Amino acid sequence: MSMQKCGLFYTTYGREDGLFPSRFQKICLALFFAVLLICPQFMNSYVMSIMNLILIAIIGAVSLNLLTGVCGQMSLGHGAFLGVGAYGAAVFSNMGAPFFLALLGGGAVSAMIGMIFGIPSLRLKGIYLAISTLAAQLILEYVFLHAGGLTGGANGLPVDAPEIMGYSFDTDSKIFYLILFVTVLCVLVVTNVIRSRPGRAFVAIRDYHQSAENVGVNLFAFKLQAFGLSSFLAGVAGGLWAHYTMYITPEQFSMGLSISYLAMIIIGGMGSVLGSIFGAIFITLLPEMLNLLTSSLSGVAPDLSAIIVPMKEGVFGLMLVLFLIFEPEGLVRKWRLTKAYWKLYPFAY
Amino acid sequence: MxxxxxxxxxxxxxxxxxxxxxxxxxxxxxxxxxxxxxxxxxxxxxxxxxxxxxxxxxxxxxxxxxxxxxxxxxxxxxxxxxxLARTFQNIALFRGLSVLDNLMVGRHSRLDYGLLAAIFYLGKARAEEDRHRHRVEEIIDFLNLSPYRHQIAGHLPYGVQKKVELGRALAAEPExxxxxxxxAGMNLEETEDMARSILDINEEWGxxxxxxxxxxxxxxxxxxxxxxxxxxxxxxxxxxxxxxxxxxxxxxxxxxxxxxxxxx
Structure with missing residues (x-):
């Protein structure tokens, strides 16, 4: 019988800093992606559309978590930054730019706008900054609605399905691969930033800005970088959204979207990439779960849908409150506890 | 003198x-x-x-x-x-970071790469992280912080947090x-320990x-x-x-x- 090492031992710092230090994690991840990749072959377009929405929500949530959870800069305007990216990408795309260039362009425009609205963060903290980003939300919504020449105003703006080298991603299953690719890239970017110099500086600013300054962190520069990167990624999510729905209108990027992104990172876990992913899945699936519940109970209580469907917002709010009371650190903490439990199973110590 | x-x-x-x-x-x-x-x-x-x-x-x-x-x-x-580096009267650690990361933030001004390199986390960023990790590990050894290396700073006992703060200031390799x-607020044993550290920092590290x-x-x-x-x-x-x-x-x-x- 061969002997196996118990636990993980590292011989270099680089190995320890790896994203997935154990082989078990790598195998699990590979299996997970294999399942994801063959998914579109078996799932109907309704399920695929939900998956696509989840993936886009993941980019939005991860980017907001970088700004709010990691850097501690409260933002109530994330939905609008998503919108800037959506309109930017749509306009570039309609001008004939290739898909990825349009996506990057939308992200860049969003990053610029985000950094401008991030300037008050030098002076404002916490709830005061939140109010100033709320102003950003309202101003940008106004611009979407009234810059008719560029955004189509209240009529909205049509966008073509993405096309790369003559191949058109025009169905839910086809575009899934494209969205999955961009989402993985974005999550990787945020993960890398968090585990390196700028990410540590972001947390330093969040936890104790005075001592961050004394260890040499340029507060203003790094706050702006956080705003810039966060809105860039939000813009990319918006660009994907525009190309996926193929029609964007101002009300898609309302205050409600900003709030639901905040809800995702609160429910998922502040400051955690995995938490944002959990939160995005949870919040996107919530209305679907309610629909499922009402339709499965329709035989027993046919009037239920008439009651529950209008209560969607109420259930959403209730969920948020319950999480804040019972699990303020979010789903990611539940995940960690579960992992710790199985690590030692069947021993209790 | x-x-x-x-x-x-x-x-x-x-x-x-x-x-x-x-x-x-x-x-x-x-x-x-x-x-x-x-x-x-x-x-x-x-x-x-x-x-x-x-x-x-x-x-x-x-x-x-x-x-x-x-x-x-x-x-x-x-x-x-x-x-120049400093510590604070009331503990001013980055509570959400591990002890190791607190010390790595202490080296912030010595790490030489920016946001773009961090996004890709290849070559330069990786090499810099590794190089400075070695220096930080020396300080961790010096202050006997190795049992706490991966623990979140905010959860540590008061005396240890004070030492982590000293380590974070040291990580910048100040003159x-x-x-x-x-x-402040330490018991006799912790005070003697801290005094010993300060003397060592002064004599050995100059x-x-x-x-x-x-x-x-x-x-x-x-x-x-x-x-x-x-x-x-x-x-x-x-x-x-x-x-x-x-x-x-x-x-x-x-x-x-x-x-x-x-x-x-």
């Missing part, structure tokens, strides 16, 4: 908030390689002095020079580049270390220390030079022995009418 070149020179510094004078015309100097202490009763302006040096406050009047270069007007985050009451402390035993044992502040003015300065016997210092600490001490 070697040589006579002052590393830090405070010249006639005044600091006023509205009409309250926190410091008035304070002059003192810290010799290179020494441990210099700043003492004084509560509210004497000790922390204000440190804040002026570290850049949180801008002196209303006067100059602060570090190795001959003028510090006033330099932004606080750039002062690490002058070889001058400003310590604001490193022994770091000049500017210490603000209330524990007179520690101050008198460690210091080469002591400066006494009272009501924002320099009351006396000199060797620990001279300060201990200075009647002005005794009266500032114990009150003028204390017959018991006067009759000693």
């Amino acid at each position: 070697n040589g006579s070149s002052p590393l830090l020179e405070v010249q006639e510094v005044s600091l006023t908030f509205k009409n309250v004078a926190a410091l008035s015309r304070v002059s003192c100097s810290v010799q290179k390689g020494s441990i210099t202490s700043l003492i004084g009763p509560n509210g004497a302006g000790k922390t204000s002095m440190l804040n002026c040096i570290s850049g949180r406050y801008t002196p209303t009047k006067g100059k602060i020079n570090m190795s001959g270069r003028e510090l006033s007007g330099v932004a606080a985050h750039k002062r690490t580049g002058f070889g 001058l270390l400003l310590l604001d009451e490193p022994m 770091v000049t220390v500017f210490l603000v402390e209330h524990d007179m035993g520690v101050v008198m044992d460690l210091s080469d030079h002591v400066v006494v502040l009272d009501f924002g003015r320099v009351l006396a300065s000199g060797t620990p022995e001279a300060i201990q016997n200075n009647p002005k210092v005794i009266s500032a600490y114990l009150g003028d009418d204390d017959a018991l001490y006067k009759g000693r």
Whole structure:
């Protein structure tokens, strides 16, 4: 019988800093992606559309978590930054730019706008900054609605399905691969930033800005970088959204979207990439779960849908409150506890 | 105490908030390689002095020079580049980061790569992380922090947090270390441990220390030079022995009418 090492031992710092230090994690991840990749072959377009929405929500949530959870800069305007990216990408795309260039362009425009609205963060903290980003939300919504020449105003703006080298991603299953690719890239970017110099500086600013300054962190520069990167990624999510729905209108990027992104990172876990992913899945699936519940109970209580469907917002709010009371650190903490439990199973110590 | 070149020179510094004078015309100097202490009763302006040096406050009047270069007007985050690092009176750790990451943030100004390199986390970023990790591990060993390396700083006991804060300041490899009451709230054992660390930092690493402390035993044992502040003015300065016997210092600490001490 061969002997196996118990636990993980590292011989270099680089190995320890790896994203997935154990082989078990790598195998699990590979299996997970294999399942994801063959998914579109078996799932109907309704399920695929939900998956696509989840993936886009993941980019939005991860980017907001970088700004709010990691850097501690409260933002109530994330939905609008998503919108800037959506309109930017749509306009570039309609001008004939290739898909990825349009996506990057939308992200860049969003990053610029985000950094401008991030300037008050030098002076404002916490709830005061939140109010100033709320102003950003309202101003940008106004611009979407009234810059008719560029955004189509209240009529909205049509966008073509993405096309790369003559191949058109025009169905839910086809575009899934494209969205999955961009989402993985974005999550990787945020993960890398968090585990390196700028990410540590972001947390330093969040936890104790005075001592961050004394260890040499340029507060203003790094706050702006956080705003810039966060809105860039939000813009990319918006660009994907525009190309996926193929029609964007101002009300898609309302205050409600900003709030639901905040809800995702609160429910998922502040400051955690995995938490944002959990939160995005949870919040996107919530209305679907309610629909499922009402339709499965329709035989027993046919009037239920008439009651529950209008209560969607109420259930959403209730969920948020319950999480804040019972699990303020979010789903990611539940995940960690579960992992710790199985690590030692069947021993209790 | 070697040589006579002052590393830090405070010249006639005044600091006023509205009409309250926190410091008035304070002059003192810290010799290179020494441990210099700043003492004084509560509210004497000790922390204000440190804040002026570290850049949180801008002196209303006067100059602060570090190795001959003028510090006033330099932004606080750039002062690490002058070889300056500090700790805080109340713990000012990054509570959400591990001990290791706290120390890595301490090296922030020495890590040489930006956001773009971090996004890809290849080549340069990876090499820099690895190189500086080695330096940080030396400090972790030096301060006996290895059992806590991967623990979240906010969850650690008070005495350990104080040490982590010292480690974070050390990680910047400063020439001058400003310590604001490193022994505050510690028990005897932790105080002795901290005192040993400060002496080692000074002797082995050659770091000049500017210490603000209330524990007179520690101050008198460690210091080469002591400066006494009272009501924002320099009351006396000199060797620990001279300060201990200075009647002005005794009266500032114990009150003028204390017959018991006067009759000693």
